[in-house]
Amino acid sequence: MSPAVEPVWTPASPGTDFAGQLAALRSAPRQASAGVNERLAALHGLSEALLSGARNLREGLPADGLAFLSAFLREDNLRSLIAREVPAPDALSQFVAIGPRKSLRLLPRGLVCHWVAGNVPLLAVFSWAVSAALGNANAIRLSSRQGDVMSPLLRSLAAQSPVGRIISDETLVVTFDRNHTEAQHAMSLAADVRIAWGGRDAVDAIRGLPTRWDCEDVVFGPRMSMAVIDPAVIKPTAVTRLVTDIVIFDQLACSSPQVVFVKGVPDEAGFDAFMGLFQEAFARQSAAFRRHGLDFAETFRISLDRSRAILSGGTVLRDGGTQWTVAIMAAPADGIDCANRFVQVVPYQSLDEIYPFVPENAQTCVVQLPPQDLAAFSEQAAWRGVCRFPNPGEGNHFENPWDGIGLVSRLTRFVVRSEAGR
Amino acid sequence: MATNGELTVPGQAAAAPELQLFVPGLAPFAMPAAEKAIFLASRLAELLEYHRERCPGYARLLTDWEQYGGGDGDYVQRYPFVPVTVFKEYDLKSVAGEVAVVRSSATTSTQASRIYIDKASRKRQSRSANLILTDFIGAERRPYIVFDLEETVRGAKAFSARGAAILALAHLATEFHFVLREGRDGPELDPDALHRALAKIGDAPFIAYGFTFMLYNAHRQMASLDLPRAHPDSVLLHSGGWKKLVELAVGKPVFNGVVSGPWGLRPDRVVDFYGAVEQIGMPYPDCSEGYKHVPYWADVITRRGDTLAPAPTGESGLIQLISCLPLAAPNHSVLTEDLGRIVHADGCPCGRPGKSFLFEGRAPRSEVRGCSDVPRR
Numbered sequence: 001m002s003p004a005v006e007p008v009w010t011p012a013s014p015g016t017d018f019a020g021q022l023a024a025l026r027s028a029p030r031q032a033s034a035g036v037n038e039r040l041a042a043l044h045g046l047s048e049a050l051l052s053g054a055r056n057l058r059e060g061l062p063a064d065g066l067a068f069l070s071a072f073l074r075e076d077n078l079r080s081l082i083a084r085e086v087p088a089p090d091a092l093s094q095f096v097a098i099g100p101r102k103s104l105r106l107l108p109r110g111l112v113c114h115w116v117a118g119n120v121p122l123l124a125v126f127s128w129a130v131s132a133a134l135g136n137a138n139a140i141r142l143s144s145r146q147g148d149v150m151s152p153l154l155r156s157l158a159a160q161s162p163v164g165r166i167i168s169d170e171t172l173v174v175t176f177d178r179n180h181t182e183a184q185h186a187m188s189l190a191a192d193v194r195i196a197w198g199g200r201d202a203v204d205a206i207r208g209l210p211t212r213w214d215c216e217d218v219v220f221g222p223r224m225s226m227a228v229i230d231p232a233v234i235k236p237t238a239v240t241r242l243v244t245d246i247v248i249f250d251q252l253a254c255s256s257p258q259v260v261f262v263k264g265v266p267d268e269a270g271f272d273a274f275m276g277l278f279q280e281a282f283a284r285q286s287a288a289f290r291r292h293g294l295d296f297a298e299t300f301r302i303s304l305d306r307s308r309a310i311l312s313g314g315t316v317l318r319d320g321g322t323q324w325t326v327a328i329m330a331a332p333a334d335g336i337d338c339a340n341r342f343v344q345v346v347p348y349q350s351l352d353e354i355y356p357f358v359p360e361n362a363q364t365c366v367v368q369l370p371p372q373d374l375a376a377f378s379e380q381a382a383w384r385g386v387c388r389f390p391n392p393g394e395g396n397h398f399e400n401p402w403d404g405i406g407l408v409s410r411l412t413r414f415v416v417r418s419e420a421g422r
Numbered sequence: 423m424a425t426n427g428e429l430t431v432p433g434q435a436a437a438a439p440e441l442q443l444f445v446p447g448l449a450p451f452a453m454p455a456a457e458k459a460i461f462l463a464s465r466l467a468e469l470l471e472y473h474r475e476r477c478p479g480y481a482r483l484l485t486d487w488e489q490y491g492g493g494d495g496d497y498v499q500r501y502p503f504v505p506v507t508v509f510k511e512y513d514l515k516s517v518a519g520e521v522a523v524v525r526s527s528a529t530t531s532t533q534a535s536r537i538y539i540d541k542a543s544r545k546r547q548s549r550s551a552n553l554i555l556t557d558f559i560g561a562e563r564r565p566y567i568v569f570d571l572e573e574t575v576r577g578a579k580a581f582s583a584r585g586a587a588i589l590a591l592a593h594l595a596t597e598f599h600f601v602l603r604e605g606r607d608g609p610e611l612d613p614d615a616l617h618r619a620l621a622k623i624g625d626a627p628f629i630a631y632g633f634t635f636m637l638y639n640a641h642r643q644m645a646s647l648d649l650p651r652a653h654p655d656s657v658l659l660h661s662g663g664w665k666k667l668v669e670l671a672v673g674k675p676v677f678n679g680v681v682s683g684p685w686g687l688r689p690d691r692v693v694d695f696y697g698a699v700e701q702i703g704m705p706y707p708d709c710s711e712g713y714k715h716v717p718y719w720a721d722v723i724t725r726r727g728d729t730l731a732p733a734p735t736g737e738s739g740l741i742q743l744i745s746c747l748p749l750a751a752p753n754h755s756v757l758t759e760d761l762g763r764i765v766h767a768d769g770c771p772c773g774r775p776g777k778s779f780l781f782e783g784r785a786p787r788s789e790v791r792g793c794s795d796v797p798r799r
Contacts, residue, residue, distance in 0.1 A: 117793055198793055222793050254793035296727040296740050296785035300759055303730060304505040310482050311512045320491045321729055335511075339794065 005183045008142060009151045009173035018183060021172055022190035025137040026111040028170070034163045036092040039133050040075045042163040047073035049156050065122045065248075068397060072126060078133055081400040085408045092134065092412070101419055106412040108135035109216065110192035115206050117198035118143030119252035123220075125149060126398040127195050127407070128171065134411050137170040139187060144175050178202070184209050191215050193411055198222075218410045220403050223254040223363035223387075225395065228354060228377060230263040231274035234368040234392070239274070241393025243281040245366055247289050247324070248396055251339045254403075255364040255388070255396045258338030260345050261354050266315070266328060271347060278345070279317050279326060286324040286341055294322065298340055305336045309344075332357050351377050360385040363403060366395045440542035443719055443746050450553045450717035451774040458718045458776065463497040465719070465746045466754070470502070473752040476516035480504070480752040498721050499732045503742050503757040506700050509535040517750045524586050524699055535699050540750035547703025547747055551590040554717055557774075558693065558707045559594070559657050565623045566595030567616075569632025569640050571602050571609055583699040584633055587661055590705060591631050599623075602632075602640065609636060611643040620650060627655035633662040634694070638677060644684040651686035658682070658692045661705065664783060696781040698760075700753045701743045706781070709772035713765050716777050720745040724762050724779070735764045738782055761785050 005018045034042075050070035071077060082089050088096040088104055095103040112131040116124040121142075128138050128150070140150060150173045158168035176183040188194060188209035193216045196206040203221040211217075227242060234242075246257050260278075264271030294302070302322045309316050309327035317326040324341040327333075332344055348354055351373060358365075362385040367374055378389045387404040390397065400407045443465065445453070453461065474481045484502060492500035508514065510533040515521070517540045525534040539547070568575075568588055575585045592598075599619035603612035632640065637660045658681055667677060678689035685691075695707040696714055706714035706722075716722050723732050724739030733739030741762040744755045761782040770778040 119793065220793065224794060252794055256794050258794065294728040295788055296761060297759070297788040299725075299727045299730055300505060300740060300757065300785065301788075303503075303757060304507050306486070307483060307505055307508050308511065310486050311479050311508065316486055318486075318490055320493065321731075 005174050005176045005180065007172075007174055008148050009154050009168075009171060018174065019186040019190070022111065022139055022186060025139060025170065025172055026190055026192070028137065030108065030135060030137070030170070033170075034135070034166045036133060036135065038163040039135065039167060040078055042157060042161050042167055043073045043078060043129055043133060044075035045160045045164065046153060046157050047071070047075075049160070069122060069125055072398065073129055078129070081130065082133075082408050084400060085406040095415075095417055097419070098416075103417045103419060105415040105417070106134075106408075107415060109411055109413055110136065111190055112136045112138050112193040112195060112411060113187050113191035114138065114140045114195045115187075115197060115202070116140060116142055116146070117202060118145035120197075120249050121146040121149045123197050123398070125153065127197070127218075130400065130407050131193075131195075131411050132167045132171065134408065136193070136411055139172045139174070139190070141183075141187060142173060142175045144177060148173070148175075178205065188215075193218060196220065216410050218405060218407065220254070220405075223361050223403065224359060225255050225257050225364035225366070226358070226362065227257040227260040227366035227392075227395070228351075229260060229274070229366075229368050229392075230370060230373065231270045232263070233370050234274070236277055238368055238392040239277045240281045240285065241391075242366060242368070242395075243278065243285045244289075244393060245395030246343050247282070247285045247341055250291050251341060251343075253396055257364070257366055257395060258343065259332045259357070260343055261348050261357075262345055263348055265347050265349065275317075275326075275328070275345070282317075282324050282326055282341075282343075283319060286319070291323065291341065294340060301337050302340060302342060305342055308333065308336055314344075351380070355380055355384060358384040358386060362386045364388045364390060364395055366390055366392055368392055440545050440749070443546060444549055444553065445718070448718070450557050450719075451715050451776055453718035453776075455768060455776060459496065459498070461718060462721060462744075462746070466498065466501055466744070469746060469754050472749070473516045473754070477514055477752050479512060479514050480516070493729075493731055495732050498744065499723055501744065501755055503744075503755045504752060505757045506535065506698065506759065509537060509700055509751075509753060509756075514538075514751050514753075516752060521750050524702060525582055537700055537702065537748075537753055538750040539702065539748075543703075543747060543749045546749070547590070548593065550703040550717070550719065550745070550747055551705055552593045554705055555591065555594060555707065558709070559629065559659075560655075561594075562627075563594055563596045564656075565597050565599065565619070565626060565628040566591060567619055567623075567628055567630040568598060568600045569602055569630060569637050570600060571604060572598075572600040584662075586699070586702050587633070587697065588631060590703065591629065591659065594629055597622075602636065611640045613643075613647060616644070616647075625650070625653055627653035627657075629656070630658045632658075632660055634660045634664060634677075635662065635666045637681060638667060638672065641681045641684055645680070647684065649684050654687065654691075656685065656687060656691060658685075658687070659695060659707070660692070661695045661697055668783075696760075698743060698756070698758055700756045700758075701745055701747075703747050704743065704745050706779075709770060709774060709778070711770055711772045711778075713770055713772070713778035713780055715770065715772075715774045716779070718776075719747070722762070722764070722777065722779050724764055725757070730757075733763070735767050738763045740785060741779075741781070759785050 047070045088098055090096045091104045091106045095105045098104045114127050124140050131138050154168040154171055157164040188211045195218045196203045197220045200222045203219050249256055299322055306316050306325055312333055314327045314329040326343055326345055328345045332346055358381050365381055365386045367389045474484050487502040515538045522539045524537045524539055575588050601612055601616040601619055602609040678692040681692045682689045693707050695705040697705045704720055721744040723742040725742055726733045726739050738761050741758045741760045748754045762779050764779045766778045
């Protein structure tokens with residue numbers, strides 16, 4: 001194997017090169033290694049360690065994602081995510097009756113290979129944690145553009161308990177160039193499940209790799225997100241949380257709202273009051289959360305998109321530099337790139353005005369609406385493509401299902417048994 | 423000379439109004455920095471109001487700029503700019519009625535820029551290019567070999583970026599010789615036309631011009647021709663993108679060797695000049711040290727990635743081009759997608775005072791791409 005595969009975290013497996021390590025991970029007996037309950041307890045321990053603020057754990061992890069990661073790894077949270085999808089979670093430990101004549105058992109699929117997008121490094125941790133909790137071995141290819149988020153976690157996990165050690169020993173983390181064909185093929189061919197995170201080019205490239213015929217593909221691909229807000233029912237604290245959803249991850253996550261539909265019309269008291277809070281929160285949160293350093297093309301694009309918004313008849317609210325931009329537009333402008341803290345606000349008076357602008361590749365729609373409006377809107381928008389309707393502040397909270405995909409089902413093998421003599 | 427910000431400059435009264443920008447008898451790079459700052463500030467302020475009154479779109483951009491400010495720095499550094507792409511997507515015009523439109527080369531962008539030019543601007547552009555190029559290659563008019571098709575300067579095509587660049591040198595020409603013809607794969611060398619031109623030029627010094635890639639291709643073909651040595655005062659100018667040459671791994675030293683070789687000229691007689699269709703009339707030729715200089719009626723600022731704040735000397739940034747020439751459209755201050763760096767605030771070894779800069783190519787496409795990077799469908 002080419003030396004260009006850089007090990008980030010190497011478990012104590014017998015493989016001597018990348019392909020060998022993958023083969024060893026896949027073939028290692030896991031039947032008696034650790035049950036789901038022990039695994040969930042070990043991950044809960046990691047959550048506690050994150051909360052306690054151990055310095056070695058904070059290295060490489062974005063501060064803004066630390067609290068959420070800690071909450072995500074809590075045992076009750078992971079149990080809740082599993083229970084949403086699996087009617088009999090005990091089936092992860094033993095055969096469980098699911099009717100008068102049938103029992104169900106859920107087993108790990110084997111080796112789950114994760115290709116992680118560079119823009120949101122925590123994604124690796126989310127999909128790894130769910131997969132590891134379910135008993136799978138994991139190989140993670142981190143983007144060469146992102147920091148190592150995994151090693152501090154795995155080191156801590158290994159030191160905590162024997163089961164923590166088992167999970168860390170079942171995890172291989174590497175980084176290699178996306179054009180490293182040999183490494184890409186090796187990882188893809190070893191996978192029982194491929195999880196691909198990223199933009200169109202990235203996921204297309206991964207889907208195009210050779211693989212086993214029975215390999216399961218989980219593609220968290222390119223999608224866009226939005227928000228729909230009625231100023232009459234949103235509190236100032238929720239406005240701040242909405243803005244945090246937009247600002248965090250610099251809008252490079254598929255769950256980052258790009259367009260916010262706001263009920264009302266400009267120059268009307270309710271709309272203007274909301275915009276005052278929104279603008280203030282945008283400035284505040286943009287200062288509070290550090291942004292990645294923009295390259296020249298991104299910076300040029302902000303300047304260009306501000307000009308586009310103004311020349312298209314929009315109103316631009318912004319800082320004096322390039323930190324944040326709110327463009328109030330009559331309708332979403334497709335040519336404007338809503339990234340790096342650049343959001344379009346579109347006033348509406350009836351929910352019917354919004355539906356034509358809900359794309360079929362929508363993912364998240366953050367909502368704060370009166371109950372009747374929420375019921376009507378979510379039904380219509382779900383049919384058009386939206387997969388999640390979280391409250392403000394939960395827009396980027398990874399949960400199961402995600403992108404409309406139930407992750408537990410994809411990461412386990414469902415085994416059914418007829419009960420003898422019945 | 424005006425040193426106090428007054429717009430009326432002694433000695434300019436007799437000049438046509440559209441040409442009052444230029445100070446008679448003053449070389450383009452000779453104005454001391456302190457005087458230039460005052461000179462530019464007053465003219466740019468006047469130009470800003472001129473376009474604000476005539477171009478509603480620009481007026482809206484200015485309202486935004488004035489509300490949020492243009493950052494720190496002196497007047498010129500805080501002066502508003504329009505990203506060049508805006509001219510591809512919006513009609514920004516400061517004159518009523520029929521005016522000429524220059525379009526950018528389709529080879530460098532998917533959508534062409536549309537830059538309006540009126541008669542007054544054209545005169546300013548012509549004078550500007552004349553003064554700048556004269557400073558570099560002398561005022562003597564010479565035969566002009568054009569490495570392009572003759573139809574590039576005929577009719578509507580004269581308003582292409584190539585056509586405009588060819589005509590920018592017309593004031594230096596005693597006669598034109600177009601030496602390319604349409605071939606199966608685009609323009610190619612016409613050996614007969616070249617031999618006819620050289621027979622007429624004899625051993626006199628000439629100027630030649632071509633778009634960078636076209637000049638390179640033609641001279642590759644010329645390597646097999648038996649050409650007479652050119653007069654050592656001859657000069658070969660070129661402008662345009664290096665993208666295709668970079669793909670061929672051809673750098674400037676190789677390029678200069680290929681182009682100067684068939685003529686027996688020194689490589690430094692091949693002069694690259696940088697320019698933009700949004701700033702016609704503002705050629706930036708390389709000096710003997712390989713740097714570009716800014717005349718007193720223009721400025722160049724490089725801006726940092728991330729903040730767009732002015733980059734300090736020596737640091738690469740996006741190039742902002744400013745000139746006092748355009749009257750038909752607000753393209754007098756544009757933010758390009760090109761990278762460059764200021765090399766000297768003053769004191770280039772070539773002897774020209776004032777700022778000198780280096781053009782470093784097009785800014786690369788953004789590397790940070792996420793799962794949100796997708797068109798709505």
